[in-house]
Amino acid sequence: MILRAALDHLCAGAVAGKAAQMASYHKAPREYLGTANPHIDTCVRAWRPALDVAGQVALARELWRTDIHEARIAAAKLLTRRRIEGDGQVWDEIQSWAPDFDAWAIADHAAAAGAARLWAVPARLDDLDAWTRDGSFWVRRAALVFTLPWAKPAKPTAAENAGRERVLAWAAGYTTDPEWFIQKAVAWWLRDLSKRDGLRVRAFLGSYGAGMKPFARREAAKYLG
Secondary structure (H helix, E strand, O other): OOHHHHHHHHHOOEOOOHHHHHHHHHOOOOEOOOEOHHHHHHHHHHHHHHOOHHHHHHHHHHHHHOOEHHHHHHHHHHOOOOOOOOHHHHHHHHHHOHHHOOOHHHHHHHHHHHHHHHHHOHHHHHHHHHHHHOOOHHHHHHHHHOOHHHHOOOOOOHHHHHHHHHHHHHHHHHOOOOOHHHHHHHHHHHHHHHOOOHHHHHHHHHHHHHHOOHHHHHHHOOOOO
16 A cells, blocks of 8 residues: 555545635644545555555554645554554554644544553553653643543553553643643543542542643533532
């Protein structure tokens, strides 16, 4: 699969007038094709069987470098796998995208791919530690969105709980950040955790909630009753 063929495949699903709508909605200054996610999914399903892992990584890298909205979404979807052989090269590629994050849709699709690789090798949380101090709020936000799997277990193992506490420490450091997307990410993480461990979320809010924006506190406590 060469890049030109992949882009042609993505363009085949473009809807007239949709590119302008997407550009207005996402606001990031890049090219938009006007292709919806279901067609991108179809493209990715068609590409994946023809490529080994190295080929998938290479295509994802080329798609990402185009800076076309749908191509970056496709790059992330191509590397989103629960299990994948030789996933070190996949993780290396995904984390290399972080400096380019500048819009939530692309960043969140990349996070879906990255979260699977983090969960597969929890020691990779070390790689995200520097993200929490990055000058870009998109990268700081990504440290929480990539680690959402640690909010999911109802009965975490000791290792999973240690990872959860590590991320909560990052979130605690974010609570006084005035950036809306950072506040939203903290609230998202806490809201997901509250479905499994409401006591821990109550404790977090008791310690750090006063520093959060009111909307973020409300969202974090949405399921606490």
